[in-house]
Each structure stands twice: as C-alpha cells, then as structure tokens.
Amino acid sequence: MNNWPKFLPHPASWARGFALSSGFWLIVSLLPGAYYYSSYGLRAAYRLAYNNSGEGAIAFAWACQIPLFAFYHWGLTKVTEWVEIRRHNQPPPTVSAWLHWREGIVAFLTLPAAIVMGIPAIALLMLPVRGSSGAIVALILGTAISSAYLYHFRVAKLFKILLKFFWIFYANLLKTLQILLVPAATGTPFFILTIVTATMVPRQLMPLTIFVLVVCVLLSGIVGYAALQYWSAHLVNWAGTWWPVGSPGYSRIQARKAWKHNKTAISQSFVRHSTSWHLAANDGTYLIYFYLIALGFSAIGYFWFGEHSEWLETEEEMLGSATALAWVALWHFWGWQSEVAIASSQPSTKTSNKRRSSNSRLPAADPVEVELNQMSAELGNTRMRPVRKSQSPTQKSQSPTQKSQSPTQKSQSPTQKSQSPTQKSKSEQPQWYVFRSGKAEGPYTKDQLRDVQKITDRTKVRRGQTEWQRAGEISELALFLTQK
Known part of the structure; x- marks a missing residue:
C-alpha cells in the first residue's frame, strides 16, 4: 500500500x-x-x-x-x-x-x-x-x-478533535454553572427567611441583615460544594468498577480513582473528609472571582452603553457571552489545575519551585553520617547522629591541638590491634543475607546477624549471590558465632 x-x-x-x-x-x-x-x-x-x-x-x-x-x-x-x-x-x-x-x-x-x-x-x-x-x-x-x-x-479524526474541543468547552461551562447555581440552591431558605422577616426588621438594621444573608449564602454554598465533591468521588469509584476497558474515559476514571480524594472518600465520612472541604473552598474562591469579573464587565457596559435599562438586546448578549467566556477561561487555565492539585495531593508548580529553591540553599548532607544513621536504624537504635554539612578538603585540615590525643585514647587492646584494616572493612560491610519466611532478607553485617537476627548454626545464610548454606557450615560464621 x-x-x-x-x-x-x-x-x-x-x-x-x-x-x-x-x-x-x-x-x-x-x-x-x-x-x-x-x-x-x-x-x-x-x-x-x-x-x-x-x-x-x-x-x-x-x-x-x-x-x-x-x-x-x-x-x-x-x-x-x-x-x-x-x-x-x-x-x-x-x-x-x-x-x-x-x-x-x-x-x-x-x-x-x-x-x-x-x-x-x-x-x-x-x-x-x-x-x-x-x-x-x-x-x-x-x-x-x-x-x-x-x-x-480520516474525517473521523477531525470529528474526534471537534468533539473533544466542544466537550472541554461544555464541561468547563457546566462547572462554572455549577459554581454559580449551588449557592443559589442552598441559599434559597435564607432568601425566603429574609423576605418573611423583612417587615419585622428595622430599617436601620437592613444593611446588617443583607450582610448576614450574603455570609449565610456563601457558607451554605461551601457546604453544597463539599457535598457534591464527596459524592462525586463515590460516583467515580462506582463507575470505575464496571466501566469497559478501552472505552472513552476509562483511563481518566482509573486515574481519578488513584487520587487521594477518591481513596479517602471510602474510609472517611463527609464531615471528616478534608479534601472535599478543600475543594469546596477552592470553588468558593472562584465564585468570588466570577462575581468580580461580572462586576468588571458591568462597569465596561456602563461606560460604553450607559444605564442598564438603555441596553439593547444585542449589547446584553455581547456582554453576557464575554462574561461567560471569561469564566470558562478562568476555570480552564487556573481553577481546574488547582482542583487537580488538591484532589491528587500533588503540590502546584509554584509551591514545588519554592520548596526546591529553599532546599537548594541548605548545606549538603555528609554521606558518611547518612550511612551511619541507616545502619543505626537497621540495628534498632532510635538515637541518630546529627547530619552535618560535608566539608571540603580545606575544611578538613585540623590544628595540631585537634590532632593530639591522650595516651588513653590511643591505647588499644592487643586483639583490636591484631585486626588488619581489610578484616575490619569486611566485618563491617553488610554483605550477608538471611533466608526467613521464604524470602531473602538483608544485607546485614556479622554483628547484625548475631545480635539483631539472632541466627543459629542451622540458619540458612549466604554472602552476596553465593548459594545458601547453614551458618554452622561456614567456618567464618561458625567461629564468629561462638565469640561473644
């Protein structure tokens, strides 16, 4: 072909x-x-x-x-x-x-x-x-x-591109409508209560009443956002159990199931589900942004067309379309990214860059101290050495007074002096593996084999990638185990 x-x-x-x-x-x-x-x-x-x-x-x-x-x-x-x-x-x-x-x-x-x-x-x-x-x-x-x-x-590929574009647009549009309509639905009881009690409230307290109404509507909207986020996590988890493999949206649903928001929704209640409340706060923040954008376009319309009562139908449609496009663009480029970062517990780009820059100023850790801390943790010691900054060759130079040691510090037993440096390095290197519960564990040093693993003569061990043998059959370990 x-x-x-x-x-x-x-x-x-x-x-x-x-x-x-x-x-x-x-x-x-x-x-x-x-x-x-x-x-x-x-x-x-x-x-x-x-x-x-x-x-x-x-x-x-x-x-x-x-x-x-x-x-x-x-x-x-x-x-x-x-x-x-x-x-x-x-x-x-x-x-x-x-x-x-x-x-x-x-x-x-x-x-x-x-x-x-x-x-x-x-x-x-x-x-x-x-x-x-x-x-x-x-x-x-x-x-x-x-x-x-x-x-x-391949006109089908063109259809797919067009459908994907329109789907993204309508999905963001539906999200912005959800952000706008949830406070209206949850705040309806407060509106009704305000209308019923309007005749009972003195005129001097009317501004305070309106302020309390706005605060109640905003708080009830956040509760509604949290409820929607919490039950949407359960809906996605349920859909992931039967959604056909290879069908559109399968990979997206499986990726959302792996988010922290969806995993924790199974084991936590609505009140204690922190990610739902964080996502609700994010929605409430963008609700405020939407109102500010609407006020900005209203000011532009007043500057261009005069009073609202004088606007033509075409002018109202133009301002409404521009406001809706601004809402959709704001959510698509910023709101959705922040929602994904909260739901998946991944830090945003700005915060991660700040953390990297702050960590880059810290001194580099001494690799010897890090290795000693790891060995102490393996031995079960809870006391760790303080990790210090690695020194350059010029910093390692010491004064004659620092090099001088007392005779008692220099004195060693004959048995300690008899060991060569190669023998000490071999005994301190973790190169031994223990066969426990059907799998290999290690590597360990000789001291860890005896003091931590409590091996006996019949325990199967090996050095590196050699064959498994009983500890009593290895002359080096058999002699070492008898010495306390």
Missing part, C-alpha cells in the same frame, strides 16, 4: 462507503409510504424522498447505521480471529466491545456530510435515469463515492 495513489481511496474505504450508502438508501426505500419518484430528476427525487417518506423515516434509517456498522465490525473481527487461529495456531488479541460501537458512531457522523458532498456526483448520475430503480442506484453511488473519500481522508 506504500505505492497507492494519495488521492484514491483504499479498498477498505470503498467497502465502508458502499456499505454506508446502500444501507441508508435501501432502508429508506423499504419503509412504508416511501414512494419516491413521480417524475425523474434530481430535484423531484430529493423533494419527494423527504416529503413522502417523512423526517421520521430518514432519522430512523440514519440511526440504524450505528448497530449495522457495529455488527459489520464484529463480523469482520470474528473472521479475522478464525483466520489467525488457523494460520498461526494462536488466538489474536481480544477486541473490546467499544471498538465495534465506535465504528457505528463514525458511520453515523459521516453520513450527513457524505450526502451533502455527494450531491454533484448524484446529479451527474441522475442524467441518464429513466426509472425509480435507476434513481436509487444513482443515490447509492453518489453517496458511496463521497463516503469513501471521507473515510480515506
């Missing part, structure tokens, strides 16, 4: 195009009351096809392409599996059910564009038509040609 002409569809594209066109037009022609052609010609054929068969028949035939193409894809998959089993004697990788239905959705989206783009070809094929059957053939051929070219140039 490398030498195939670029502007000529592949056989697979032709097969899909003819299957889509013939399936649609044959279903429309077989429906009751679909008497197409009282006269021959493109204009009359299209007019009578839509008027006599009705919009319902057209919609039904269009919707039938989803199960039809899902069935076609399923059948081809089974044939391919049978061929692969007979040729290679092993089954091919399994195909998820979503891939079958995806083929049907692609056909459903491709058909309207194929009919519109196929009008020139249908018009040419209609010229020699002398009967209704010839008109059906012309419709099938014209639509099949345009469908084949749409499949060849």
